[in-house]
Amino acid sequence: MPITDEEVMRLEEKAYEVRRLCLQITSWAGGSHIGGSLSQTDILVAIYHKFMRVDPKNPQWDDRDRFVLSKGHGGIGHAAVLGDLGFFDKELLKDFNKTGSAFGMHLDALKVPGVDASTGSLGHGLGIALGMAMGARHQGKTWHTYCVCSDGEQCEGTIWEGAMSGNQFKVTNLTVMLDRNMLMIDGFTEDIMSLEPLAKRWEAFGWYVQEIDGHDMRAICGAVENAHAETDRPSIVICRTVKGKGVDFMENKAEWHYGGLDSARLNEALASLDRSYGKA
Numbered sequence: 001m002p003i004t005d006e007e008v009m010r011l012e013e014k015a016y017e018v019r020r021l022c023l024q025i026t027s028w029a030g031g032s033h034i035g036g037s038l039s040q041t042d043i044l045v046a047i048y049h050k051f052m053r054v055d056p057k058n059p060q061w062d063d064r065d066r067f068v069l070s071k072g073h074g075g076i077g078h079a080a081v082l083g084d085l086g087f088f089d090k091e092l093l094k095d096f097n098k099t100g101s102a103f104g105m106h107l108d109a110l111k112v113p114g115v116d117a118s119t120g121s122l123g124h125g126l127g128i129a130l131g132m133a134m135g136a137r138h139q140g141k142t143w144h145t146y147c148v149c150s151d152g153e154q155c156e157g158t159i160w161e162g163a164m165s166g167n168q169f170k171v172t173n174l175t176v177m178l179d180r181n182m183l184m185i186d187g188f189t190e191d192i193m194s195l196e197p198l199a200k201r202w203e204a205f206g207w208y209v210q211e212i213d214g215h216d217m218r219a220i221c222g223a224v225e226n227a228h229a230e231t232d233r234p235s236i237v238i239c240r241t242v243k244g245k246g247v248d249f250m251e252n253k254a255e256w257h258y259g260g261l262d263s264a265r266l267n268e269a270l271a272s273l274d275r276s277y278g279k280a
Ligand SMILES: Cc1ncc(C[n+]2csc(CCOP(=O)(O)OP(=O)(O)O)c2C)c(N)n1
Pocket: 033, 035, 036, 037, 039, 071, 073, 120, 121, 122, 123, 150, 151, 152, 153, 179, 181, 183, 184, 185, 243, 257
């Protein structure tokens, strides 16, 4: 069913709140992978707020949909979404990455409610997600698995092993979203390890590929619905995004892969975010 204008506005507002929280966590923690957390925000918000069947009061509910953040360094963004949904007390985020906190830069599934897989070593989340999806099928369960990958991750051989397996085993109860922000840790993917033509490569591996604007809620939701409807091939959605999206001094800057914000810089970032949402 096409998404309504009201729902688009609701999701966009939620993405604004999550981006704000990402910036605050970055300040509390003394630094974070903020660039990639801001690029992935709209994807995570759309998945969690429109599609995921989860119960924050019962994080281990057996029939819940599964989510794997294969680009595990986006952990602050994932934690912001989960905290906002009420999986845990949001106040705990103030101690993010501090000694004794449950929250490290890469979220630990044994410590953070709502996290289905501990990730951070790039390239492995796709394989974990494939296993979860195949596990559902073997057990006759209806849960759907979502996996968010990064473009830097496409340099890992395990991604392409996963691509082959997804096709071989026709894993159609999995939706992969690729955060194509064009930047990896210290530069543009096309300068460091060219990925293009990325869509054609995934197609050649037998996947149903869609390419969308990864900051357009309507496009994200439509693509996920198309992916759900595809019953022959595994699905990947290449989401064209901007690293640092929403904060002018971070956008498209490799150096904002990881960075800190003192209180003055935090205020600047929040003001820029407000401007980008037309709130200032
Ligand atoms: C196997 C492995 N090698 C290296 C790293 C260190 N590392 C962290 S993030 C990153 C790449 C960042 O680029 P991308 O994955 O595209 O992240 P995004 O731009 O979406 O934040 C690297 C190499 C890692 N986490 N895992």
